[in-house]
């Protein structure tokens with residue numbers, strides 16, 4: 370499933386970037402351009418990173 374249509378970036382790519390230490394929207398953007406055109410996907414990227422982030426204290 371695409372998360373960023375402008376750059377053809379799917380959820381999996383963002384998850385893999387996060388796993389390799391790119392934990393912020395800006396870092397993801399820098400690596401794969403997701404969110405750097407229309408910006409419509411930024412809330413989704415932010416949410417995905419937040420949902421997948423390790424929970425503090427658990």
Ligand code: FES
Nearest residue numbers: 373375406407410
């Ligand atoms: S959908 Fe990601 S920048 Fe447009």
